[in-house]
Amino acid sequence: MKSQPKHFLIVANPRSGKGRAVKLAEELSENLNKSLNTATMIATLGEELMLRMCEDFINGSECDGLFIVGGDGLLHSLLPLVHRYQIPFTMVPAGTGNDFAREIGATERNISQISALVDEFPTEIDSILIQGSHGSVRACQVLSLGFDALVNERANGFRRISGKFKYIAATIRELPVFKAMKFTLTIDGERSTREAMLIAIANGPSYGGGMRICPSADHSDGLLDVLILHQVSIFELIKVFPKVYSGKHITHPAIEVIRCRQITVDAPARAYADGEFVGELPLQISIEPRSLRVWK
Numbered sequence: 001m002k003s004q005p006k007h008f009l010i011v012a013n014p015r016s017g018k019g020r021a022v023k024l025a026e027e028l029s030e031n032l033n034k035s036l037n038t039a040t041m042i043a044t045l046g047e048e049l050m051l052r053m054c055e056d057f058i059n060g061s062e063c064d065g066l067f068i069v070g071g072d073g074l075l076h077s078l079l080p081l082v083h084r085y086q087i088p089f090t091m092v093p094a095g096t097g098n099d100f101a102r103e104i105g106a107t108e109r110n111i112s113q114i115s116a117l118v119d120e121f122p123t124e125i126d127s128i129l130i131q132g133s134h135g136s137v138r139a140c141q142v143l144s145l146g147f148d149a150l151v152n153e154r155a156n157g158f159r160r161i162s163g164k165f166k167y168i169a170a171t172i173r174e175l176p177v178f179k180a181m182k183f184t185l186t187i188d189g190e191r192s193t194r195e196a197m198l199i200a201i202a203n204g205p206s207y208g209g210g211m212r213i214c215p216s217a218d219h220s221d222g223l224l225d226v227l228i229l230h231q232v233s234i235f236e237l238i239k240v241f242p243k244v245y246s247g248k249h250i251t252h253p254a255i256e257v258i259r260c261r262q263i264t265v266d267a268p269a270r271a272y273a274d275g276e277f278v279g280e281l282p283l284q285i286s287i288e289p290r291s292l293r294v295w296k
Helices: 016-034 047-060 071-085 099-105 111-119 147-156 166-178 234-245
Strands: 007-012 039-042 065-070 089-091 125-133 136-140 142-146 180-188 188-200 224-230 255-260 264-266 268-275 276-280 281-295
Touching: 007 016, 007 234, 016 039, 016 065, 016 111, 039 047, 047 071, 065 071, 071 089, 071 099, 071 136, 071 276, 071 281, 089 111, 089 281, 125 268, 125 276, 136 276, 147 166, 147 188, 166 276, 188 264, 224 264, 224 281
Parallel strands: 007 039, 007 065, 065 089
Antiparallel strands: 125 136, 125 281, 142 188, 142 268, 180 188, 180 264, 188 224, 224 255, 264 281, 268 276
16 A cells, blocks of 8 residues: 655755755755655745744645755754654755754765655654743754854854855954853752853754864763863964864863753853854753654
């Protein structure tokens, strides 16, 4: 007996890859339709309009899965929907960093292989819930505070540089003016303070286009990996920074790694998650085990 046709939603960022995302979305739609499934594509500018169109579609018909054609920023925008409706999803990498797509193996698959994932059972993974004065935000990869958050903010302002090179350029620009911050932390109920250059709170190992900031972070272990870089000289930070792409920075004596389920952080700082601004501190960050369903 043949299985019933399924209906999928494809969401593409029209600006990703200078139009490449839309072409990939169209190719994906053709592949899905070949197997008698149907696909609806949404590729519109403006996050609010895009999310409204997605929610209207989900509420108006059965949605068997979501294909996100873009990068970590588009995924970040769609996380509330996939969580609320428990829709299985996967990535078609077409963004700047593609960190989450890389971790689930999507960067190694062609369109035919990606479309074939709908015949597989999705994997349940964890997500990060971030709560503060701006409300609640969900993330998949890394929440950055301190130096790396400022680098992220500066990198987002670059228009003529793409990929990991914009993060390298932003780091070079930020280094001469940055000073360590005093962070107040409450980790699984225990309060302490740290004088630190940066704090990264991770569910997945990488951000910023392949920087493996927390190489042991696992989407499915029910824990947050918290990396703290204690105060070092600018010269020492310059020495350590290149090692982040291999994960070898983790052995530096100024680095502390803690695993926890919940952490509250306060400092005069701003926070970025999955490369997107999420709010000013204080923030409460917790892991939500097996809260997302992903084809990988």
